[in-house]
Every structure is written in structure tokens, then in C-alpha cells.
Amino acid sequence: MVDIGAFTEAATQVFARGDVWLIVIAAALYGVFVGAIPGLTATMAVALFVPMAYWLDPIAAIAAIITMAACAIFAGDLPTVLLRIPGTPASAAYVDDAYAFTRRGEAQRVLRLGLVCSVIGGIFGAIAMMMLGGWLAQAAGWFSVTEYFWLFLIGLTCAVIVAEGPRSKAVLSLLLGLFFSTIGLSAAHQEPRFTLGIASLYSGISFIPAMIGLFGMSEVLLNLVDGAAPAKPRSPVAPALQRSTHSLALTLQEIGDRLRRRKMSTLRSGGIGVLIGMLPGAGCDIASWVAFAASRRMQQKAPTVTGDEGEVESQRRSLDSIGDATTANNASLAGSWIPALVFGIPGDSITAIVIGVLMMKNLTPGPQIFDEQLPLVYSIYLLFILANLVLLPVGLLAIRVSGTIVQIPKAVLFPLIVAFCVTGSYALNGSLFDVLTMLAMGILGFVLVRLQMPTAPVVLGIILGGPLEERLVQSLTAANGNIAGLVQRPLSIALATLFVVLVGSMLVESFRRRDRQAT
Amino acid sequence: MKHLFSERETFRHARVLYAAVVAVSCFVIGCGSNQEFPSRPLTLICPWSAGGGTDRIARQVAVQLEEELGVPVNVVNATGGGGVTGHSRGALASPDGYTLTLATVELNMLHHRGLSAIGPDDYQPLGLLNRDPAALFVHKRSDWHSLADVEAALAERAEPMNASGTAAGGIWHAALIGWVAQCGLPSESVNWISINGAAPSLQELMAGGIDLVCCSIPEARAMLDAGEIRCLGLMADERSPAAPDVPTFREQGDDWSLSSWRGVLCPRGVPPERVEVLEAAVDRLSRSPKFAEFMDSGGFQTSIADASEFTEFLSRSDRQFAETLGSPAFVQSQTAVVRPYFFPICLGILGLIFVVPACRSQAAVATEPSVAEESDGRSRWLRPVVVILAVIAFVATCETIGYVLATAALLWLLAIVFGATRRQIVGVTLLAAPLLYQLFARTLGVPLPWGWLGW
Numbered sequence: 005m006v007d008i009g010a011f012t013e014a015a016t017q018v019f020a021r022g023d024v025w026l027i028v029i030a031a032a033l034y035g036v037f038v039g040a041i042p043g044l045t046a047t048m049a050v051a052l053f054v055p056m057a058y059w060l061d062p063i064a065a066i067a068a069i070i071t072m073a074a075c076a077i078f079a080g081d082l083p084t085v086l087l088r089i090p091g092t093p094a095s096a097a098y099v100d101d102a103y104a105f106t107r108r109g110e111a112q113r114v115l116r117l118g119l120v121c122s123v124i125g126g127i128f129g130a131i132a133m134m135m136l137g138g139w140l141a142q143a144a145g146w147f148s149v150t151e152y153f154w155l156f157l158i159g160l161t162c163a164v165i166v167a168e169g170p171r172s173k174a175v176l177s178l179l180l181g182l183f184f185s186t187i188g189l190s191a192a193h194q195e196p197r198f199t200l201g202i203a204s205l206y207s208g209i210s211f212i213p214a215m216i217g218l219f220g221m222s223e224v225l226l227n228l229v230d231g232a233a234p235a236k237p238r239s240p241v242a243p244a245l246q247r248s249t250h251s252l253a254l255t256l257q258e259i260g261d262r263l264r265r266r267k268m269s270t271l272r273s274g275g276i277g278v279l280i281g282m283l284p285g286a287g288c289d290i291a292s293w294v295a296f297a298a299s300r301r302m303q304q305k306a307p308t309v310t311g312d313e314g315e316v317e318s319q320r321r322s323l324d325s326i327g328d329a330t331t332a333n334n335a336s337l338a339g340s341w342i343p344a345l346v347f348g349i350p351g352d353s354i355t356a357i358v359i360g361v362l363m364m365k366n367l368t369p370g371p372q373i374f375d376e377q378l379p380l381v382y383s384i385y386l387l388f389i390l391a392n393l394v395l396l397p398v399g400l401l402a403i404r405v406s407g408t409i410v411q412i413p414k415a416v417l418f419p420l421i422v423a424f425c426v427t428g429s430y431a432l433n434g435s436l437f438d439v440l441t442m443l444a445m446g447i448l449g450f451v452l453v454r455l456q457m458p459t460a461p462v463v464l465g466i467i468l469g470g471p472l473e474e475r476l477v478q479s480l481t482a483a484n485g486n487i488a489g490l491v492q493r494p495l496s497i498a499l500a501t502l503f504v505v506l507v508g509s510m511l512v513e514s515f516r517r518r519d520r521q522a523t
Numbered sequence: 524m525k526h527l528f529s530e531r532e533t534f535r536h537a538r539v540l541y542a543a544v545v546a547v548s549c550f551v552i553g554c555g556s557n558q559e560f561p562s563r564p565l566t567l568i569c570p571w572s573a574g575g576g577t578d579r580i581a582r583q584v585a586v587q588l589e590e591e592l593g594v595p596v597n598v599v600n601a602t603g604g605g606g607v608t609g610h611s612r613g614a615l616a617s618p619d620g621y622t623l624t625l626a627t628v629e630l631n632m633l634h635h636r637g638l639s640a641i642g643p644d645d646y647q648p649l650g651l652l653n654r655d656p657a658a659l660f661v662h663k664r665s666d667w668h669s670l671a672d673v674e675a676a677l678a679e680r681a682e683p684m685n686a687s688g689t690a691a692g693g694i695w696h697a698a699l700i701g702w703v704a705q706c707g708l709p710s711e712s713v714n715w716i717s718i719n720g721a722a723p724s725l726q727e728l729m730a731g732g733i734d735l736v737c738c739s740i741p742e743a744r745a746m747l748d749a750g751e752i753r754c755l756g757l758m759a760d761e762r763s764p765a766a767p768d769v770p771t772f773r774e775q776g777d778d779w780s781l782s783s784w785r786g787v788l789c790p791r792g793v794p795p796e797r798v799e800v801l802e803a804a805v806d807r808l809s810r811s812p813k814f815a816e817f818m819d820s821g822g823f824q825t826s827i828a829d830a831s832e833f834t835e836f837l838s839r840s841d842r843q844f845a846e847t848l849g850s851p852a853f854v855q856s857q858t859a860v861v862r863p864y865f866f867p868i869c870l871g872i873l874g875l876i877f878v879v880p881a882c883r884s885q886a887a888v889a890t891e892p893s894v895a896e897e898s899d900g901r902s903r904w905l906r907p908v909v910v911i912l913a914v915i916a917f918v919a920t921c922e923t924i925g926y927v928l929a930t931a932a933l934l935w936l937l938a939i940v941f942g943a944t945r946r947q948i949v950g951v952t953l954l955a956a957p958l959l960y961q962l963f964a965r966t967l968g969v970p971l972p973w974g975w976l977g978w
Contacts, residue, residue: 151730188604434566482733
């Protein structure tokens, strides 16, 4: 099945060229750097690289893109863990869980685990891509808009399931996010809604400034009103690495232990990552949410332990979920390449750019690329593995260096964070209106935290609201307005059933919880 | 090649240094009129997202313009609103010649549909680059092999046929409805499903959700070559060199053609001598073999026109769209099965259902107001307000005074608010602002606002 000649050619192309190694290492450093700055996403890292890709040959350009994306997605964990600001949307799922470790002075522990799980996820994704390749892409081809509608609903339900605190508040946060997504020119109708006549609002609320505001700016504001947030007193940002209680040996032991103990869940998270990555429009952020939720659900089946042991146990579970989420988000990167290569349909915004770069190099993605450009396809597989191996040392270095971030005094750090939030939200579209969006969302995040409402569902609502509404409207239009059109195909019935089961179990659980509280 | 590249680099560095000297001296002397154009990086606005066809052309144009003009050209993807955002920003940019727009056919359409006040009149055309005719695609397993088959099916079927290719009201929608009306068929016979983009529409065609896709040939290239879909006809006057087997609509007896276009424009009001420089540069790049090769390999149909021809083309095309988009057939096809406010209303209802339990759980966990909050409440609330006002002030002044000065001022104020020591305040203000500029503008290539200092 494997064409040995093509494989050897690919291997020499990838491993025997000094310039490819150099580019991969440079791209890794750049990726870590961009990913670690809140507001700069992996997509942005790749988009900014496109002009440079003109001067590189296809292998080098693809190598750079794969490496910077993998590294940026991992590096998004650095500010997530250290500052409670997700560096990339993919880290938003576990921001609170991870930050809890930093508050206990165990940032290194989470980061190293996240790094190893990222690498495992990335390699898992590469292997899945090799084995399933074209076959899996066909499965994604069965999905019509109706199936996507259900898939997005399931994704949103997962966001509510993983949110902390009362479910009703999480649902309200989510609805708020969904409402924000309806602002602007509706993609489904091409009609402006809730724009108040402001031209800049026609394009809606862009989610990256919104995310920077909700997670970055609000944190600064909350810190200014020091300790005033009632439920979660916000400690100063930097109790962390100085008295790091976790030695490298201990972490290694823990990681080894995890690998032995959680083989199945690693497989599950990797699988979730690859599958979600393959679906157009559902990128690593959703993979991360779903894997996190799945991990949580599995844990809830295990018996609960109380007391001191319970504390250790809950920490371990929290780590396990973070590990699963990081595995999934890196695995989804490879997954998103499958439909991109096979049909020229991008799995996420990064592969959308990749398709552009490939075409720029006179390579048209499509089924024929597997026949005519087999060495290139093999090179892409190998580059995924290489990129993830390079991520390990670069990531460890980054974790080391990141320690200095939290040692900077608050009075210097906070103005810098504000400047980063402002510049980062400006940078994406070069629009000052986005800076105002960021600020408004910062104020909103501040208010929400004080009302004890979770902020993460708001972000997910903003991201998924548009596609969700579009798919709903498209399904209904195709069925001429008949609601039954949502469950006409076997695949959509299956997904709808899954959705109903999820919501049902959630409702049953919250009723039970209320009963327990009452007694 | 390497040699050439490094020479270009040194050239660019010298240029940048020169530009800095000129900018600073102009600032000192208080003039800015007789500097050479262009003396600082240009911005090319692309109204569509990164990775798409327009973006690919924009990046090619940017690279070649950079060679022509000797200053960096940054592509900014100002996306959203079905093209409203990018086209408005390009037209409303300051008319100094430093902001260009790679406009698309939507410039001819948005104002007729009342979505934007911006139209071709707000722009100064520099050069037309490409025209891609619309084409009609069906699944390989479809029974239709020619336009006549589709026409017959449209006339016979009781149920409307599902079609897509772009969002409702977009260029391919106009193309299909225009043809249907031309054939004398009722516009209700086509049910246009609003799907954003050709790629997802084609996927929907593959998944069996729709029957017809109307988009351009390059957008469908991969699947067409793979034999997954079949092209029934091209809405052009002659066959496309990219797909010589595909017959035109005219060959099949339907006198109908419609294309999208892409061209470079700048806002109206740019000084004529600068327009001349830009026109010449765009003209040279569009006629270069390098550009032709790029367009060929991407499957784009090149259609070069200089500024005056382009101006004429724009107004002609504007009249055609006024007719098509204003026709009763198109207006009627715009009535949506699902109303625009359907989804927000659903959200509102759900919200009302969940407000009560949320408030109840709020009451359950609410803690009594802390004593600390009561005591020094006023000064504590003052600080976040100052931060918010500082950011607003930054937004208000940034474009005038420039990024570096505005950021320095912001950092200075914030450092005071956060109670930094005097040394920290000076350090943050003086070091961070230029470093941030260096990082974003130089390393990452973000076009930050320029101001008094030329930063």
C-alpha cells in the first residue's frame, strides 16, 4: 500500500535538507512566540507568514506552516496557565482549571504535562492522517448543513456541560454570546441586524478582540478592584514559579504514570481531535472543548473521594482533563489537513491559508494530489511528526523562559498587558473599532465575573453563533421552512438523538443536584 | 536569485532610513508636501479572508507592487459584511495614496442592494486585473447534461430546485437568477440557499443537500478535475482557456453572460501626481509575465485594463447590476423562508426561560457585601474607570499622533494608575512602546497607525 519509492523521496526531502531543519526550528520559535502573546492566534502566525512563503519551495513553506501552527497552539497554554488569558482560542476550555494550579504554585506541572500531551496529540494526529487519509475525508463528505447544525449544537451543549457553576448561568452566558454573533450583516440573509447604524458593526463583533477583552482586559479591571470579586478572590498574578513545588523528576514521573494509566483516554481525545479537525469550520478550539467535556463526563462516572485524598484526586482529574484537551487540540491540527488535501476544502482557517500557499506553488489540492504528488503527501505526514518532535525541546525552553513573565511586578505587567490587548486586537484587522470592541468586552467580562457568570461560553457563542444560525437557516430553507427537515437524513437523526441525550442527561443531573441541595 | 534578494533588502533598508529622516525632518520643519512618493509602507485592503482567491491575488499584487514601488506593501484582510467592511474602509481611507483596495465585483452590487453607501464613485480606479465568468455545476451522478436539461427540470418540477454558490444576494446568486429570468422561468423555481463561499457550497452539492452550484471555474477546479462534478456551461462570451471543454451559455442558445471582476483602486481625492505613480506601477505589474504566470497557475482569467478603460468598465458594469439586482425577479427571490429575526427571537425566548433559574441560583450563592468593599469603595472604582478612559483616549488620538506616542502615553498613564515606582514608569513608557512597535510593525508586518513622528 505504501509506495516505498515515494516514501524514500519524501524522507530525504524532509530530513536530509539542512534548510528545512533551520526553517522548522525558526518557525517553532516564532510559533511559540506568537502563540504566547494573547491576541495573536495560530491563524495569525500563519497568515503573517504567507508573504514569506513566496520565497520558499513547497516543502519548506509547508514545514514552516505545520511547525508554527503546532507550536502556537501549545504556546497558547503559557498565558492561559500563567495569566488566565488564553493565548489562542484553543486554550479557552481549560483556562480556569489550569489557572488553579498556578495559584498553588504549580504552573510548571501543568505546562509540562500540556506540552507532552500536545506532542502526543500531534503525533497521534499525524498517524491518523496517514492511516485514514482519503477514506476519512469521504466521511466528512456525507455531512450536509443539517448535520453541521446538530454538530454545532452538540458543541455548544458541551460548553455548557464543562462550565463551572450553575448550568442556568452558563446557558445565559452562552445565549449572550450567541446574541453577539447575530450583530452585523447576517450571513444567512445579508441583512444588517442590531448595527444601530454604525458601519463598523456591519461586519459584526470579531471574536478575537472579544476574546482578548473577555479574558485579558477584564482580568486587569478585576485586579484593579482588588479582591472585590466575591466568590473567587483574585490573587496577584505571580505566586507561581518562584516556589515551584514540582520538580522536573516528579513531573516526568507523573507524565509516565499518566501515559500508562490513560492510554484509552489519550486515544479517545486524539480521535475526537482528528474527527473534529476534519469537519470544516470546526477547528482545534472546538476539539479542545469537546475532549475536555468528554474527559469530565468519564470522570464523573468514577467514585468520588472526599477529604485530603479527595483534594489530590480532584487535582489529578483536573490535570487529566487538561491533558485530554491539549491532546485533542493538537491532534485536530492534523485532522484539518485531511479534507484540505483531499477535496481542497479547508478544515479550519489555517488550512484555508495552506490551500492558498499550495496553489501559489502551483499545487492544486484535490484527490489527484494523492496520485500525482504522492511524495509531497508523504512529506506532509513526516513534517507533522518532525514538527511535533521539535516542539518538545522548544516547548520546554519556552516554559523555562515564561517564568520571567510572572516575576515582573504587577505595576509594570498590567500596563504591558493592556498595551498588548490594545495592539493585539488592532493588529488582526488593522481596525481601531476592534480595540473598542475589546474594551467593551473587557467591561462585560468584568461585570459577568462579578455576577458569577462564566465567560468562556460567551466566547464560544460568538464563534459558533454565526455558523449555527447559517446551518439552521440553510437546512430550513432547503426544506422550505419545514422543521422536519432537520431530521430527514439518518445521519442527522443520529446526531439529533445524541444531542437530545446530552441535554436530557444534563437536565436530569441538575434536577438531582437541586434535590440533593434541598435535603 | 539570492544575490538579487539581498540587494533588494539593502535597498529597502536604505529606503526606510531615508523615509525616517525625511519624516523626522518634515516634522521638525513643519512641512510634508514635497517628499517623494511613496516614502513609507503601503496598505492593500483585501475585502475577503486569507487563503481565498481574492486574497491570493492580493498577496501576489502586494509582492509585485513592492518591487515596483520600492516600499513594503502590506495586505490587510478587512473581511465581513459580505464585502461591505473592506470596500467601505478602502473608500474612506485617507486619500494620501498609501491605502489601496483590491476591490471585487461587490463594489458594483452592495450599493444597489442598499447595504452600503459606498459605490464605484467613491473610488479612483487604477487597473482591472481579472474577470471570472460564472459557471453552472451539477453532481457527477446528476441526470442533467446540458442547460436544456436544467431548464426543462426547472419548468417541470413542482418543488423549487435548491441551488447555492455564495450568500443570498451575492454575485453567483445574481448570475443564476438573471439567467432563470432570461429563460422566462419564474424565480420561485430556484430556492437559493445562502452558503458563504463556493467551497462549502460544492461540499453541500457532494453531500446531496443541493442540486445546483453556480460559481466560477477556479473555485471549483479541484473537484472538476477530480470528476466529482460536471460543468454545464460558462456565462461568458467565449470559452475559458482554463476549461476549453466547457461550452458557453451562448453556444447553448441562451444569450446570458455575467462575470465577477477584481481590480486595484484608491480612494477618490488622491493627488494626481501620486495617482500617476500608482497607475503606472499597477499597469506594469499586471502586464508582467510573472503576473500572467501566477494567474494562469491559479486558474484565474486575466483581463487587463488600464485606469481609463477600467473606469468605463466600472460604470458599464454598474448599470448592468442596477438592472439585474433591481429586477422584480431578483427582489422576489430575496424573500427568505426563514426571517432574519427568527434566530435572535429564539435566543430571546430561551434567555427568558433561563433568567429565572439563574437569578435564583444567584440568590443562593450570593455573599454578603464585604466590609472592605464598603470602606474604600470610591478610589477603588476610580482606577478601572481611568483605565477604560485611557484606552478610549488611545483610540481617539492614535491615528493622529501615531502609534508609538499614543502607546507611550497610554503606558505612562497606566503605570501611574497601577502605582509603579518612578523608575518603572520611565522604563515602561520609554522602552515598551518602541519595542511593541518594533515587534508588531517590523517583525510581524502589521501596519500600525502613522502620526507626527512617522511611526
